[in-house]
Structure formats: structure tokens, C-alpha cells
Amino acid sequence: MYAFRINKLPLLALLMTAGFSLQAQYDILKLTVFDLSDTNKRDETIIANVLGASDGFDGSLDAWKLFNYGGNPNVYSFHAGDKLAINAVDLSAPKVLQMGIEAPQTGSMYELSLEQIVHGNPYEVLLEDKHLNTFMD
Numbered sequence: 001m002y003a004f005r006i007n008k009l010p011l012l013a014l015l016m017t018a019g020f021s022l023q024a025q026y027d028i029l030k031l032t033v034f035d036l037s038d039t040n041k042r043d044e045t046i047i048a049n050v051l052g053a054s055d056g057f058d059g060s061l062d063a064w065k066l067f068n069y070g071g072n073p074n075v076y077s078f079h080a081g082d083k084l085a086i087n088a089v090d091l092s093a094p095k096v097l098q099m100g101i102e103a104p105q106t107g108s109m110y111e112l113s114l115e116q117i118v119h120g121n122p123y124e125v126l127l128e129d130k131h132l133n134t135f136m137d
Helices: none
Strands: 001-006 014-017 020-025 027-035 038-051 073-077 082-090 094-100 108-117 122-128 134-136
Touching: 014 134, 082 094, 108 122
Parallel strands: 038 073, 038 082
Antiparallel strands: 001 094, 001 122, 014 020, 027 038, 027 108, 073 082, 073 094, 122 134
8 A cells, every 4th residue: 555645735737648638727646557567557547636626536526446457557546445546636735645556467567657747836745655664755
């Protein structure tokens, strides 16, 4: 299990990924995991900064996680048991988001990357590895 700590006031950006549009402008944090031995085996999850969004599932903003198969990794955020591919949250104050990563290929090396689609200053994002009890930025 992983957690992200995010600090920043809300700004604006436009989400356009995998044919999906949030219909409005929001800051976007996109976390991608891919298998270093086969970069076609990848997955991504989106965190959108939406003022007033709840931490739980928002039917008009969030999307459930549909899990990959065939040796592909999975990455998602979750709250109260809900696993989400797209998670709109209010980041007007620092927040910890629970993240899940499933890497099915035994012996494979995986890489995580974070893309910030924002106007203005980027977010300060830390990844906490709950298994190793370490933090990475």
C-alpha cells in the first residue's frame, strides 16, 4: 500500500487522457506504473483537484478502477474500499491519499512516474511505501 501527501492551493488545468474529458479545468496529477522489461505493460490513475469534491466516490467526477489482466500492472487510489481510476478530491489543504499498486510479473522491475498537469507551481507530492516505511519525492 502507498500513500501520497499532497500540498498546494488549487489551480487550473485541463484533463484530456485516454479519450476522457472532465468537462472543466482542474489540476491533474497522473501516476503511471510500467514494467521496465515491457513498457507496453502499464497503467495510470488520475487525481483531479476539484474544489468541494468529497473524499469518497463522486458519481459525476470519479471513475471506478477496471483491473487489467495479461500480466499488466494496476495502479489506483482508494477510499473506504472504493478503488478508483479517476479520483476527484479537494486539494485546497494538504491531504493524504491512499494508493494501491499491483505488479503481477514476478521478478520484473517496475517504475512509477508522476506527471503534473497544472497551471502555476507544481504540487509537492511524497510517496510513502508502507511496506518499507520509506518516503520518496
